[in-house]
Structure formats: C-alpha cells, structure tokens
Amino acid sequence: ATGGGGEGGLSLLSLLTCGYLAWGSRRGGAAEAPENLLGEEPAAGAPRSQPHIIFILADDQGFRDVGYHGSEIRTPTLDKLAAEGVKLENYYVQPMCTPSRSQLITGKYQIHTGLQHSIIRPTQPNCLPLDNVTLPQKLKEVGYSTHMVGKWHLGFYRRECMPTQRGFDSFFGSLLGSGDYYTHFKCDSPGICGYDLYENDNAAWDHDNGIYSTQMYTQKVQQILASHNPRKPIFLYIAYQAVHSPLQAPGRYFEHYRSINNINRRRYAAMLACLDEAINNVTLALRKYGYYENSIIIYSSDNGGQPMAGGSNWPLRGSKGTYWEGGIRAVGFVHSPLLKNKGSVCKELVHITDWFPTLITLAEGQIDEDIQLDGYDVWETISEGRRSPRVDILHNIDPIYTKAKNGSWAAGYGIWNTAIQSAIRVNHWKLLTGNPGYSDWVPPQAFSNAGPNRWHNERVSWSAGKTVWLFNITADPYERVDLSARHPEVVKQLLRRLSQFNKTAVPVRYPPKDPRSNPKLNGGVWGPWFKEDEKKKKSDKSKGANKQKKSKNKKKVN
Numbered sequence: 001a002t003g004g005g006g007e008g009g010l011s012l013l014s015l016l017t018c019g020y021l022a023w024g025s026r027r028g029g030a031a032e033a034p035e036n037l038l039g040e041e042p043a044a045g046a047p048r049s050q051p052h053i054i055f056i057l058a059d060d061q062g063f064r065d066v067g068y069h070g071s072e073i074r075t076p077t078l079d080k081l082a083a084e085g086v087k088l089e090n091y092y093v094q095p096m097c098t099p100s101r102s103q104l105i106t107g108k109y110q111i112h113t114g115l116q117h118s119i120i121r122p123t124q125p126n127c128l129p130l131d132n133v134t135l136p137q138k139l140k141e142v143g144y145s146t147h148m149v150g151k152w153h154l155g156f157y158r159r160e161c162m163p164t165q166r167g168f169d170s171f172f173g174s175l176l177g178s179g180d181y182y183t184h185f186k187c188d189s190p191g192i193c194g195y196d197l198y199e200n201d202n203a204a205w206d207h208d209n210g211i212y213s214t215q216m217y218t219q220k221v222q223q224i225l226a227s228h229n230p231r232k233p234i235f236l237y238i239a240y241q242a243v244h245s246p247l248q249a250p251g252r253y254f255e256h257y258r259s260i261n262n263i264n265r266r267r268y269a270a271m272l273a274c275l276d277e278a279i280n281n282v283t284l285a286l287r288k289y290g291y292y293e294n295s296i297i298i299y300s301s302d303n304g305g306q307p308m309a310g311g312s313n314w315p316l317r318g319s320k321g322t323y324w325e326g327g328i329r330a331v332g333f334v335h336s337p338l339l340k341n342k343g344s345v346c347k348e349l350v351h352i353t354d355w356f357p358t359l360i361t362l363a364e365g366q367i368d369e370d371i372q373l374d375g376y377d378v379w380e381t382i383s384e385g386r387r388s389p390r391v392d393i394l395h396n397i398d399p400i401y402t403k404a405k406n407g408s409w410a411a412g413y414g415i416w417n418t419a420i421q422s423a424i425r426v427n428h429w430k431l432l433t434g435n436p437g438y439s440d441w442v443p444p445q446a447f448s449n450a451g452p453n454r455w456h457n458e459r460v461s462w463s464a465g466k467t468v469w470l471f472n473i474t475a476d477p478y479e480r481v482d483l484s485a486r487h488p489e490v491v492k493q494l495l496r497r498l499s500q501f502n503k504t505a506v507p508v509r510y511p512p513k514d515p516r517s518n519p520k521l522n523g524g525v526w527g528p529w530f531k532e533d534e535k536k537k538k539s540d541k542s543k544g545a546n547k548q549k550k551s552k553n554k555k556k557v558n
Contacts, residue, residue, distance in 0.1 A: 049364065055237050144235045150241065159201065212274070406465040430473045433495075
C-alpha cells in the first residue's frame with residue numbers, strides 16, 4: 001500500500017482543491033472562510049488552512065480503561081472529547097511501545113524498518129533507522145513548528161537518533177521506555193542506572209524538582225502553546241508516560257478509588273484520573289491561546305493494558321505484548337471542530353500507520369512517491385463516515401521471537417512455517433501463527449481480592465500442538481471461536497498474504513547490549529554514547545596501517 005492508498009484514499013490534489021474538508025460540504029454549499037474560525041481577521045498573507053495537529057499518545061491504557069467503554073475509572077474529559085468527536089472502534093496499534101511509536105512516526109510496518117522484534121532496550125546500539133523520513137520532518141517541510149513532549153523510546157545511542165535530529169524543533173521528555181514519575185531515574189539492570197529527563201539534547205537537571213511527570217509534561221505543553229503564534233501551524237506530539245508502570249500517582253487522585261481492593265488497580269485508576277485531568281488542561285490551553293477552532297486532536301493508546309500492572313482489556317482476549325485483540329485493539333478518537341460527522345462512531349478499519357499519510361495530506365504536504373508507505377489516508381473515513389481504504393493489517397511477523405515447539409511448514413500447508421510468531425487481519429478475518437502470547441480473558445472481578453478462583457473458568461488451557469488460529473473478528477471480537485479447522489481455504493489465503501508481506505521484510509535490528517551505554521560513563525545520564533568520530537579515527541588508523549602494510553609488501557615485492 002502506498003501513502004493514502006489508491007483504493008478510495010483522498011488524493012492530495014482533491015484535498016487542496018476543496019480547501020479544508022470540514023469547511024462546508026464538498027458536494028455543494030459554500031465553504032466557510034477559514035479566517036472566520038477565530039472570529040478575527042488574520043494578518044495579511046497568513047496561511048490559515050493548515051490545521052494545528054495535537055497528537056496525544058497514552059502509554060499502556062487498556063481497552064476497557066475509559067469511561068465510555070464501561071470502566072469503573074472516571075474519565076470525564078476523554079468521554080466528552082470522544083462524544084463530541086469521532087470514536088474509533090475498529091482501531092489498531094502494535095502490542096508494545098517502540099513498535100507503535102515507530103509506525104506512527106514513519107507510516108510503515110515494523111517489517112519495513114527492522115524493528116519487528118520486541119522494543120529498543122536502553123543499552124542497545126539501536127534506533128529508528130536514519131533513512132526513514134518522519135512525520136515531523138514532513139510537517140516541517142510545509143511550515144509547521146514541531147514540538148515533542150513526553151516519552152521517545154525510538155533509540156538514542158547516537159546523537160542523530162535524538163528527537164531534535166528526527167524532525168522536532170524542541171523536545172522535553174524521556175528517552176527510555178519507563179522510569180520513576182517523580183525522580184526520572186531508571187535502572188535497566190542492577191547497577192546500570194541513570195537520569196532520564198531531557199530538554200532538547202541535554203539532561204534537564206533544572207527541571208528535577210519532584211513534579212509528577214503527567215503534570216510536568218502538561219505544564220510544558222501550556223508553555224509551548226502560550227509562546228507560539230496560533231496563526232502559524234503547530235504539530236504537538238504529547239506522549240505521556242502514564243499509565244505505564246511503575247504505578248505512581250499524587251495522593252489526591254486516590255480519593256474516588258479507595259473502594260478498589262486491588263492495590264495495582266487502585267494506583268492505576270489514580271494515574272488515569274490524573275491523565276484525564278491533564279488532557280482537560282491541554283484542551284483549555286488550546287482554547288485560551290486561540291488554537292482550538294483550527295485544531296485536530298487525536299487521542300490513542302500505544303498498546304493494550306497490562307493486567308498485572310492494573311490495566312484492563314475486558315472483554316477482549318490477551319494483554320499488552322500479545323497479538324490477541326487485548327494487545328492491539330486500542331482506545332482512540334479524533335476531536336476537532338473541523339470534523340464533518342461530529343458525535344459519531346467509526347467502525348471502519350484504522351491502523352496507527354494511517355496517521356502519517358492522513359496528517360501530511362491535511363497539512364497540505366507532499367508524500368514522496370518513492371516512500372513505500374503501509375498507511376492510508378483515512379480522513380474522509382473518520383470525518384465523513386466513508387469506507388476505509390484499508391482492507392488488511394499486518395499485525396507483525398517476528399522471525400526471532402521464541403518459536404512454537406509444534407509449529408511446522410506442514411501445519412502451514414507448505415505456505416508458511418507456523419513456528420514463527422505472526423498475525424494478520426484481512427477484512428473480517430484474523431490469523432495468528434506461532435506463539436501469540438498470554439491468551440486469557442481477564443474480567444473486572446479479577447481485580448478484587450477474591451483471587452483467581454473467581455475467574456478460573458475464563459482461563460484457556462493450551463490445546464496441545466496448536467500453532468494456527470483463525471477468527472472472524474467482526475462476528476467474534478473476543479476471539480472465543482477458532483475457525484481454522486472449519487475454513488482451511490481462508491487459512492491458506494491468509495498464509496499466502498503473510499508470505500507476500502514477508503518477501504518485503506528487511507532484516508531484524510536487535511543488537512546485543514553495548515557496555516559503553518552505562519550512564520556511569522556519561523555523567524550519570526542515559527544518553528548518546530556512540531561517537532561517530534571515534535569510529536572514523538579507528539577506521540582511519542586501520543586504513544593507515546593497511547597502507548603501511550601494503551607499501552612494505554610492495555617494497556618486498558620490488
């Protein structure tokens with residue numbers, strides 16, 4: 001699939017011709033002039049059609065963990081923003097942090113960036129490959145100011161990997177996947193510990209004053225909005241640390257949740273309550289400083305919840321880190337005065353890779369033909385309720401994940417080795433192979449003190465030797481009825497599609513840890529440790545040595 005997708009995707013030309021999708025109807029009716037949005041005349045020649053883009057990414061929020069999905073945790077801000085916008089109820093992300101973030105920022109599947117296995121660890125010399133153009137880089141090309149606040153988790157071993165080198169004008173946040181919410185300190189393993197709070201390219205020691213990260217990041221967002229000119233387009237990527245472990249929250253957020261017996265769930269509820277309040281403060285700032293009327297707010301979780309750390313995906317199966325629906329089906333919505341069908345629910349297929357072409361097209365940017373995107377432009381799908389151009393999602397192919405013992409080419413009809421962990425969705429069908437991960441359904445009562453006996457009937461005993469599953473997700477979103485034996489032809493069809501995708505995969509990047517990454521060698525801070533000039537000096541020395549050897553050899557020969 002290329003950017004925007006030829007199948008019903010909105011072309012750049014049509015978007016530019018109609019001006020902005022949400023101003024008046026494309027089919028008849030005069031479009032409202034964009035300069036009236038804030039009720040005042042813009043400065044002469046000021047571009048007003050490009051929307052402000054606010055992308056809010058929550059961390060490890062479970063599918064059930066929002067008020068409008070039936071949670072006992074109150075999220076009045078999220079509920080209101082979603083109700084007035086478009087709820088995405090067939091929306092998919094990746095099962096872990098790095099993969100979702102890489103796909104958001106490049107519009108490409110993991111198999112096309114080499115990040116198809118696990119996450120980027122702090123000690124690994126690895127980052128999002130530098131030959132991938134990023135969303136903020138494309139937005140900068142068309143005049144956007146680009147700012148990132150929050151969790152990066154796309155690698156930092158070289159300076160070139162840092163957010164400010166990947167398209168962001170400013171960065172304030174953490175480089176790693178998690179850390180203490182107050183001290184911003186993280187131990188990767190015993191004795192390998194360091195500070196992880198950055199402002200642009202330097203450790204932000206000045207900000208180390210014990211403020212809870214959710215609140216600290218919100219204050220930073222408010223400062224950015226207050227100091228920027230709302231007549232100029234802004235891209236604000238807010239990647240909150242919440243509600244990822246460690247489970248920490250300021251005391252006052254516990255008051256509504258003292259009745260929750262399970263301590264992890266209680267802490268998680270308090271963290272989510274604080275996050276909901278933070279998002280309210282962000283939207284108030286957008287209104288206060290004159291951005292709101294020309295803004296698009298996108299809210300998404302990066303993966304499913306982790307029940308062991310308080311998250312709930314009920315009634316979906318599985319959890320974070322798995323390819324069951326509980327790991328990859330996410331809370332998501334779009335809120336914007338520029339939407340046509342406000343107050344609606346979108347049940348069309350949408351994937352996190354789709355934001356790249358969608359947002360670039362809305363920003364009046366160009367998508368280079370030579371970039372092989374996996375995302376589609378889904379703005380008309382979301383805003384106007386049209387059919388999605390997307391018919392399939394490659395959830396992933398991970399060739400180095402622990403192989404399923406009983407997997408084989410024979411089980412995959414000679415088309416695919418079912419020992420390999422993979423998952424794919426085509427229309428209503430979803431196929432999983434290999435070892436798909438923790439597969440229980442964890443109902444809400446699992447968080448009571450009654451313990452697992454109350455819900456043992458929801459546990460799944462592994463069917464011996466099983467390495468292929470097929471579900472009709474539209475009819476059976478909770479993955480209770482495996483249809484692989486009943487529909488072998490569908491299984492073969494999806495295995496062939498997997499095989500086609502696999503032919504386009506690049507090698508996995510998952511290097512061993514580098515001892516030079518130890519923060520003790522870097523002033524107690526997690527940060528870039530790989531020095532390009534050192535490598536050059538070494539290679540220059542070796543080249544010099546080789547030249548000397550060659551000249552000696554020549555003399556001998558002479």
